[in-house]
Every structure is written in C-alpha cells, then in structure tokens.
Amino acid sequence: MNNYFRIWIRTFAKLAAFRPRPIVVSGPSGSGKSTLINQLFKEYPTAFAFSVSHTTRTARPGEQNAREYYFVPRHQMEKMIAQREFLEITEFSSNLYGTSKNAVEDVAKTGRICVLDVDKQGVKSIRKTDLHPLFIYISPPSYEILEQRLRARKTDSESAIQKRLQESKESMEFSKEPGVYDHIVLNDKLDVAYKDLKEILHKDIEVVLQQQKLHNTDRK
Ligand SMILES: Nc1ncnc2c1ncn2[C@@H]1O[C@H](COP(=O)(O)OP(=O)(O)OP(=O)(O)O)[C@@H](O)[C@H]1O
Numbered sequence: 001m002n003n004y005f006r007i008w009i010r011t012f013a014k015l016a017a018f019r020p021r022p023i024v025v026s027g028p029s030g031s032g033k034s035t036l037i038n039q040l041f042k043e044y045p046t047a048f049a050f051s052v053s054h055t056t057r058t059a060r061p062g063e064q065n066a067r068e069y070y071f072v073p074r075h076q077m078e079k080m081i082a083q084r085e086f087l088e089i090t091e092f093s094s095n096l097y098g099t100s101k102n103a104v105e106d107v108a109k110t111g112r113i114c115v116l117d118v119d120k121q122g123v124k125s126i127r128k129t130d131l132h133p134l135f136i137y138i139s140p141p142s143y144e145i146l147e148q149r150l151r152a153r154k155t156d157s158e159s160a161i162q163k164r165l166q167e168s169k170e171s172m173e174f175s176k177e178p179g180v181y182d183h184i185v186l187n188d189k190l191d192v193a194y195k196d197l198k199e200i201l202h203k204d205i206e207v208v209l210q211q212q213k214l215h216n217t218d219r220k
Contacts, residue, residue, distance in 0.1 A: 020208050022104055022114035022131060023201070026123050027138035027175075028168030030150040032187040033117055036138060039194050040115075040201070047208045049112040051103035054080070057095035070103075088118055088125035104131065111211055113204055119167075120174045127180070136200065137181040141188040143168065 054070045089098035107114035140146035187193040
C-alpha cells in the first residue's frame with residue numbers, strides 16, 4: 001500500500017467516525033424554541049438536522065413514513081421500548097411518540113448536529129442515557145410575557161393555552177435545579193437571544209463546517 005493511499009484511508013476513517021454532539025433544546029411552550037432553531041437552520045443549512053421520531057398515530061394526508069415520522073403500530077413501538085431503543089418517549093392524545101437512539105445516530109453519521117426539541121420529561125430521560133448532548137434551556141422573560149406570546153401566536157385554544165401555562169411553571173422550576181441544563185438562554189429580545197445561542201454553539205458549528213469542508217475536498 002503506498003503512502004498516499006494510507007493517508008487517504010486514515011483521513012476517510014477519521015471523517016467517517018466524526019459524530020457531532022447532539023443538542024437538546026427545551027423550555028416552556030411559547031418560549032421561542034422553534035423560532036430560534038429555525039434561525040439556526042436558516043443561517044447554517046448544512047450544520048443542523050432533526051431526527052425522525054417514531055409514533056403510533058396514523059399518518060395524515062401528505063405525511064410520509066421515515067420523513068415526518070416512522071409510523072409504527074403500537075405493539076412494535078412497545079417492543080422497541082422494552083428493548084430500550086428509545087432515548088425518550090411521550091404519550092399525547094393516546095398515541096406514543098419517541099426519539100430512537102438509531103434516529104439520532106443516523107443524523108450524527110451525516111456529520112450534522114442533531115437537534116432534539118423535548119420537554120422536561122424528555123430531558124430527564126435523555127440525561128439517563130449515554131448520549132451526552134448539550135442541554136440548552138430557552139427561558140421566557142416572565143410568565144406574563146410567555147402568556148402574551150402564546151396568545152399572540154394564535155395557534156392554540158384557550159384550554160390548550162391554560163395547559164401550556166400550567167406546564168410552563170413546572171418547566172421553569174425544573175430549569176433552576178442544578179446540573180440539569182448546561183446553558184440557559186433568556187429569550188427577551190430575539191436578536192440578543194439568538195446571538196447568545198450562537199455563541200454557545202459557536203465551536204460545535206465551526207467543527208461541523210470544517211469537517212464538511214474537508215469531506216468535500218476529499219471527494220474532489
Ligand atoms: N424574543 C421574542 N420576542 C417576541 N416574540 C417572540 C420572541 N421569541 C418568540 N416569539 C414569538 O412567540 C411565539 C412562540 O414562539 P415559538 O413558537 O418559537 O415557541 P416554542 O417554544 O417553539 O413553542 P412550542 O413548544 O409550543 O412549539 C411565536 O409567535 C414567536 O414568533
């Protein structure tokens with residue numbers, strides 16, 4: 001084997017083994033998680049990706065298996081749960097939803113940072129796994145402003161807003177527990193919050209973009 005070929009194999013092996021650290025973004029409903037994540041995706045279209053979750057609910061028109069979700073029957077999902085294949089699971093409207101370890105690994109294999117948008121229970125579950133992501137909490141400036149934002153969003157019924165507000169209190173209390181989150185981003189002014197979030201992820205983004213550049217150069 002000549003030297004050039006050996007170096008090429010070593011570089012390829014390094015790139016193939018590169019797995020960016022996933023990030024968990026959590027916070028009360030209406031705190032601005034989607035808004036901030038969407039900005040990240042827009043500014044760095046190749047750096048981030050969502051994993052595809054599993055669900056027992058039936059696909060809606062236009063939804064495709066393995067794109068929006070892996071649509072699986074309940075008995076299959078229960079078997080996967082028993083085999084500890086999920087990082088976190090949740091039940092909503094009598095349907096199970098879960099993030100599988102494989103789905104997150106699939107994103108990491110592509111060299112992108114997997115973004116997990118989960119609630120307090122999800123954070124608790126993921127903390128018990130060996131995933132070791134970066135845990136980021138998006139905090140609203142106050143309960144009152146959170147309520148205003150939820151109302152202004154006009155996506156929820158009054159009862160849904162009340163439920164979200166109730167859960168937000170628990171979420172905010174939980175965020176104060178030591179060692180739960182690595183970073184707390186205060187989402188008061190959106191541009192400031194986004195700058196803070198980017199600062200936290202700066203090194204991770206840089207490494208991912210650098211690896212992608214290397215990979216692309218390597219393929220040329
Ligand atoms: N800094 C901000 N200032 C004013 N409005 C904001 C700010 N951040 C987000 N919003 C608005 O607040 C509303 C809630 O934000 P968003 O939908 O991103 O929250 P979320 O945390 O993703 O909620 P959910 O968990 O319910 O999906 C949206 O209408 C959004 O445009």
